[in-house]
Amino acid sequence: MANTNDINIYGNTHGDYEGSQEIIRPISALSSEPSLKPRNDSLLGVFYGIGMNVNNVIGSGIVTAPGIVWNAVKSPGIVLLLWLIGGIVSMAGSLTYVELGAIHKISGGETKYLQTAYPNPKLLMSYLFSFMFVLVIRPGLICAVIQIGAQYFWYTIKGRRFSDDIDPKLSGWNLQFSPFWFIKLLAIVLLFIITVYHMLSNRWAAMINQSLAIIKLITYSIIALAGLYKLCQNTETSRKNWQTPLSGDTDIATYSSTTILSIMFTYNGWNNLNYSLDEFRNPEKKLILSNSISVAIVTVMYLLVNVAFISVVPQELIINNNKIDETIAAEFFRQLFGGNQTIARFFTFLVVLSVMGTAAVDVWSGSRVIVAAAKSDFFPKYSRELRNWNERFNTPINALLAQFIWCSILMIFVGGSFSISSFVLFSNFASYSYWIFYLATGIGLLLIRKRSKNYKMKRQVEKDDEELNRSNDRGTNSSNIKLLSKLEEKFFKVPLPVAGIFILGGVFILIFSFIVNVKCPDDKPNCGEDVLGPLRAQKLSPIVLSYGFLFVALLSWYFFYYWWDTKKKQQEEQEAAVMRIAADHDSMDSQINS
Numbered sequence: 001m002a003n004t005n006d007i008n009i010y011g012n013t014h015g016d017y018e019g020s021q022e023i024i025r026p027i028s029a030l031s032s033e034p035s036l037k038p039r040n041d042s043l044l045g046v047f048y049g050i051g052m053n054v055n056n057v058i059g060s061g062i063v064t065a066p067g068i069v070w071n072a073v074k075s076p077g078i079v080l081l082l083w084l085i086g087g088i089v090s091m092a093g094s095l096t097y098v099e100l101g102a103i104h105k106i107s108g109g110e111t112k113y114l115q116t117a118y119p120n121p122k123l124l125m126s127y128l129f130s131f132m133f134v135l136v137i138r139p140g141l142i143c144a145v146i147q148i149g150a151q152y153f154w155y156t157i158k159g160r161r162f163s164d165d166i167d168p169k170l171s172g173w174n175l176q177f178s179p180f181w182f183i184k185l186l187a188i189v190l191l192f193i194i195t196v197y198h199m200l201s202n203r204w205a206a207m208i209n210q211s212l213a214i215i216k217l218i219t220y221s222i223i224a225l226a227g228l229y230k231l232c233q234n235t236e237t238s239r240k241n242w243q244t245p246l247s248g249d250t251d252i253a254t255y256s257s258t259t260i261l262s263i264m265f266t267y268n269g270w271n272n273l274n275y276s277l278d279e280f281r282n283p284e285k286k287l288i289l290s291n292s293i294s295v296a297i298v299t300v301m302y303l304l305v306n307v308a309f310i311s312v313v314p315q316e317l318i319i320n321n322n323k324i325d326e327t328i329a330a331e332f333f334r335q336l337f338g339g340n341q342t343i344a345r346f347f348t349f350l351v352v353l354s355v356m357g358t359a360a361v362d363v364w365s366g367s368r369v370i371v372a373a374a375k376s377d378f379f380p381k382y383s384r385e386l387r388n389w390n391e392r393f394n395t396p397i398n399a400l401l402a403q404f405i406w407c408s409i410l411m412i413f414v415g416g417s418f419s420i421s422s423f424v425l426f427s428n429f430a431s432y433s434y435w436i437f438y439l440a441t442g443i444g445l446l447l448i449r450k451r452s453k454n455y456k457m458k459r460q461v462e463k464d465d466e467e468l469n470r471s472n473d474r475g476t477n478s479s480n481i482k483l484l485s486k487l488e489e490k491f492f493k494v495p496l497p498v499a500g501i502f503i504l505g506g507v508f509i510l511i512f513s514f515i516v517n518v519k520c521p522d523d524k525p526n527c528g529e530d531v532l533g534p535l536r537a538q539k540l541s542p543i544v545l546s547y548g549f550l551f552v553a554l555l556s557w558y559f560f561y562y563w564w565d566t567k568k569k570q571q572e573e574q575e576a577a578v579m580r581i582a583a584d585h586d587s588m589d590s591q592i593n594s
Contacts, residue, residue, distance in 0.1 A: 049273050049280065049290030050297070055213050057298045058220060059358035060145045061266030063152075063351055064423060066309050067318060067328030072259045072517070074319040076310045077245035082255065083306055086263040087299030089505035094270045094291035096442055096502045099494045101274050102284040103448065109275045110441050117444025122561055125444075129437045131553035134373050136546070138366045139407050140430030142191070142359060143415065144265070146407075147422045148326065149355040150187035154179060155330040156349045159341050163326065163421070169521065172416030184415065184422075188408050194360045195404045198367065199390075199397045205364065212357025219350045220305060223329065226336055227308015237335070238311040257516045257539055260509055261428040266302065268431060270295050284492050312336055326423055363403065370399040414545070419538050428542035432513060436550065439506030445499060513543055 070079050100113045110133075114125040154162040162179040172180050198205045231238055273290055277283040309328055312335050318325055325331060329351050334344040373379065374387035390397045415422040516539040520527035 045281065046286050046289045046293075049286055050294045053270070053272055053290060053294035054297050054301075055217070056272045056361070057267065057269040057294070058216070058301060059266070059269070060148045060355040061262070061268075061427070062220065062302055062305050063223075063329040063355070064148050064326050065262040065266045066306050067325035067331075068262045068424070069259050070306075070310070070315075070318045070328075071324050073255060074315075075245065075247055076242055076315075078255075079306055079310070080303055082259065082263055083302050084299065086267050087295065087302065089264075089501060090267040090270045091292065091295045091299070092498045092502035092505065093438060093442070094295050095288075095494045096445055096499050097271050097274050098284070098287045098291055099492055099499075100441070100445055100448075101277050101287050102492045104277075105283060106277060109271065110437055113441050113444055114437070117441070117447045124557060124561075125437075125440060127557045127561070128550065128553045129440075130373060130378065131556060132433050132437070132549060134369055134378065135406075136549045137430050137433050138362065138369060139403070139410055140426045140433070141268070142362045142366060142403075142407050143187075143411050144423050144426035144430060145355060145359040145362060146187045146191045146194075147183070147411070147415070147426065149190050149352055149359060150183045151327050151423070152330060152348055152352045152355060153186055153190070154183055155327050156345050156352060159345065161325060161327050161330075163324070169419055171419045181416075184411055187411055190356060191359070191363070191404060191407060194356065194363050195400050198360070198364055199395050199400050200393055202393075202395055205360075205395075209357060209360045209364065212353055212360060215350060216354035216357050219347070219354050220301070222347070223308050223332060224301065224304040227311045227332075228304065230336070231307060231311040235311075237314050241310050241313075241315045257513045257543075258424055258428060261431045261513060261542070262424070264435065264509060265427040265431040267295075267298070268434065270298075288492060308332065324421065324424075326421060363400070366403050367396050367399040370403060371396045374399070418541050420541065425542055428513075429545050432510070432543050433546045433549070435506055435509050436546070439503065439510060442499060442503040442506055445494075446503075449493075514540065516540060 066079070069082060070076075073079055073082065104112050104116070106112065110129050111126050114129055115123065118125040151162055162183055165179050166175060172184070175181070197208060231242075270291065273280075273287060277287075280286045309332055313328060313331050314335070317331060318328070327348075330344065330348040333347040334341070337343045337347075371387050371389075374383040374385075377383045379386055385398050386402060387396075388398055389395060410426070411422065415425060418425055516536050518532050518535040518539065520531060524531055
């Protein structure tokens with residue numbers, strides 16, 4: 001079964017890679033494929049780390065989540081406050097991961113950190129993370145991103161939101177083919193296109209993805225700058241939206257579940273550089289600067305984009321709409337260009353390309369995660385096929401194809417079974433699952449510190465006892481000996497309050513997400529629990545799915561690491577006993593014969 005020691009994942013959430021590298025970096029310590037290891041003169045520095053992290057984090061969420069958050073809280077000021085809090089928690093997490101990276105000094109991320117923090121039961125936490133990352137978190141991220149790409153593509157074609165033609169109370173199985181299932185089919189087609197060009201050439205895939213990344217940064221910069229320009233112009237829409245910045249919904253349930261998880265989904269990826277520590281000179285120093293500066297840049301960018309949306313899009317189109325606007329950037333461009341559909345659709349198509357760029361790097365790095373897991377025998381019976389690279393194209397075709405099939409299954413059968421938006425379903429599903437392990441990793445750092453402190457104190461007592469014995473032998477006063485002296489720390493230690501913010505943020509996210517805001521439909525203003533109950537269950541479905549998969553992962557770990565190992569040991573013991581009996585009989589026969 002899988003040895004999670006060997007799963008070394010490069011490029012986490014929105015990972016990117018250099019187009020100049022025709023041969024892909026090794027993903028696993030067991031890699032037998034051609035690899036391009038960084039030379040001393042090609043190790044990465046701070047500026048590259050900042051650029052890579054910023055590009056990795058800024059993805060599809062920033063053109064989707066603002067509409068969801070604004071619709072929920074209905075207050076521009078609180079919207080910005082929530083996005084700022086998300087940035088602070090992400091900053092605390094990134095600095096916490098700097099210390100973990102400084103301790104381990106190798107790539108591998110949570111798999112390594114959880115294994116160190118929780119050595120017992122055997123490989124439990126690292127296996128659970130590997131299982132959830134390969135089968136839940138990464139596929140969930142891909143499904144959420146590609147779903148948004150399809151929705152923006154629909155807006156480009158039709159000039160309106162696809163949710164305008166959907167009854168939000170019905171699941172996909174009760175809806176007509178268009179637009180719900182058409183969007184699903186379109187998302188699968190977009191994912192297939194991305195998968196195919198990654199199958200055919202690493203070089204071309206790198207060039208295409210880097211081009212899409214440039215389009216993404218330009219498009220999002222245009223949104224931020226145009227919004228600031230409109231804010232400075234003090235237009236009627238801007239004045240009206242900002243007139244009462246702190247008014248809005250005061251129900252605490254409004255700020256839970258979908259709102260919080262959507263924001264944290266958008267910030268996801270701040271830990272990417274911890275998966276590439278082997279490629280940095282002095283990774284500890286580089287991580288401190290790269291992580292902190294990149295998260296700060298992303299936070300400012302997100303605040304500016306939200307200011308832009310609030311300054312241009314009329315609030316009645318967002319806050320008074322029972323159907324959440326997940327394509328707020330399209331409405332932004334329509335309002336920005338005075339209703340000119342041609343120009344608005346052109347810029348909306350740029351958003352489509354930007355989102356596809358995010359999905360593309362997820363597809364690329366996701367396939368490498370599968371290869372790494374297969375090299376560790378994570379997939380019984382199929383590991384051999386999934387870890388193979390195509391000799392002609394030098395790409396992991398089998399892993400890419402398996403990823404495409406699994407994501408398609410999730411989009412059709414999981415995405416079609418719930419009445420909530422597919423983006424909300426998959427983004428919350430993936431984000432909540434990830435935060436289970438973010439919290440475990442944050443707490444794990446404190447456990448590592450405690451064990452390290454106890455170990456150092458024990459070693460210091462042993463050294464002081466030895467020195468005391470030598471001093472007594474020489475007749476020296478023992479009071480001159482400093483007992484339990486503090487050892488010099490040689491690596492970065494995140495301040496405890498910062499780690500505390502990260503841990504408390506994780507606790508808050510995981511617990512508060514169970515509080516959901518449900519209201520009676522307009523056609524049933526005085527509804528009872530018979531109506532609110534199913535609505536509440538639908539909103540909690542991403543969390544239920546997350547724990548459901550986690551339970552399957554736990555059963556899998558128990559089967560392979562306890563039941564199977566125990567059965568194997570018993571079989572080996574029985575075989576050894578039979579061999580001993582046979583040897584004894586042979587010995588007795590030889591004695592009788594002699």
